[in-house]
Structure formats: structure tokens, C-alpha cells
Amino acid sequence: MAEIEFSVNGQPVHVPEDKQEMSLLEYLQEEMRLTGTKFCCGIGVCQACTVAVKQKGKDELKPTVTCVTPLKAVDGWRIQTVEGVALPDGTLHPIQAAFLDEFAFQCGYCTPGFLMASIALWEKLKKKPVPKDKVKDVVMDAIGTHICRCTGYVRYHHALRKVILAEPGLTV
Incomplete structure (x- = not known):
């Protein structure tokens, strides 16, 4: 498995093979310091850790729980977290x-x-x-x-x- 690429709030991200078993939630919080996405149940039930994603080759934005999503699954995805929701001028959505x-x-x-x-x-x-x-x-x-x-x-x-x-x- 080679390096994977995806984006978070428009920022390109490159993840080496040795980190691809991390959950998306862990990567967002620990590596990117984006702490708005919350860890709660850890098994994808409560959905506190939900982000919005566009999967590779798809145009639909869909909610995805991050606590059970390994990084190796997000290659090519465009991910939006709560930190990326406000409008470009800083106005709330x-x-x-x-x-x-x-x-x-x-x-x-x-x-x-x-x-x-x-x-x-x-x-x-x-x-x-x-x-x-x-x-x-x-x-x-x-x-x-x-x-x-x-x-x-x-x-x-x-x-x-x-x-x-x-x-x-x-x-x-």
C-alpha cells in the first residue's frame, strides 16, 4: 500500500503507509489538530464524530462517522469537518x-x-x-x-x- 491522498476542508493531505490504520477521527485530532469532531462511543453508533465527505468519483456529500473509518478507506475523498463549515467571509452557515x-x-x-x-x-x-x-x-x-x-x-x-x-x- 502506498501513500494515500485526500483533502480536509480544502487542504490536501498525504498519509504514509505506516499511519493508514489510524481512524480518521484520530488523524483529524492528533495529526491535524482539528478537535471539533468529537470522540464519544467509539463504535459509530452515537454519530458525534460525523463529518461530511465526497467519496472519490462521487458528487454527493454524505455524512460519515470517523471513529470507525480507517484512513486507508479515505483515499481520494474530500472531507469537511465542523471547522470548515462557516462561509468564506466568516459568516455562520x-x-x-x-x-x-x-x-x-x-x-x-x-x-x-x-x-x-x-x-x-x-x-x-x-x-x-x-x-x-x-x-x-x-x-x-x-x-x-x-x-x-x-x-x-x-x-x-x-x-x-x-x-x-x-x-x-x-x-x-
Whole structure:
């Protein structure tokens, strides 16, 4: 196995063979010092460690848990972490603003995972809007299995539904 290449928040990354067994989460935190992606369960269930990725040869942004994803699997991927979400001028992404406006989180530990899954949904809806009466269902599909220890689910779901319905082009 040779060196692998991928990008994180637009930054090219080259990983030698001896580090390719590391999890993506461990690499982000230990090697890149990107600590926004959180370790929680370690088995891919809670989804606190979710990032958004475009896999090699695919155009769809999809949520991916990093704690169980080995680096050797991410060759050619474009990875976006919570640190790469704000807009280029520093303005918060509309989903970030909605989470704040709706007081969607308490401790904030699970927020990056909820946010990154929501960003993937946002991008999907920009390409393929859904009927307004289906927004609740697509939100549930996107973040319904994420775990929040502080039980902030209702606020996350409400904030995401609200911002999707308010944004032109995401619904039909």
C-alpha cells in the first residue's frame, strides 16, 4: 500500500503507509489538530464524530462517522469537518445560525455530528428539493439516529426543519 491522498476542508493531505490504520477521527485530532469532531462511543453508533465527505468519483456529500473509518478507506475523498463549515467571509452557515437561534444544544458535544449530517442534507436538497410536507421525514432520516446525551433532539430537529423551509430552493 502506498501513500494515500485526500483533502480536509480544502487542504490536501498525504498519509504514509505506516499511519493508514489510524481512524480518521484520530488523524483529524492528533495529526491535524482539528478537535471539533468529537470522540464519544467509539463504535459509530452515537454519530458525534460525523463529518461530511465526497467519496472519490462521487458528487454527493454524505455524512460519515470517523471513529470507525480507517484512513486507508479515505483515499481520494474530500472531507469537511465542523471547522470548515462557516462561509468564506466568516459568516455562520444558515444551519449553524439556526442551531444557535433555536438553542438547539446544551453541552454542545454532539453538535458537530448533528451539524455535519445536516450540512450533507442541505447539499442534497440543493440538488434535489423535497415537497414541504416531506421535510420532517428527510430531517428524521438525516439526524434521527444521532445521540444527544442532553436530550436536545427536539430543538435540533425543529431548527433544521425551520431553516430548510425558510431557504429558497430546498423545498418545492
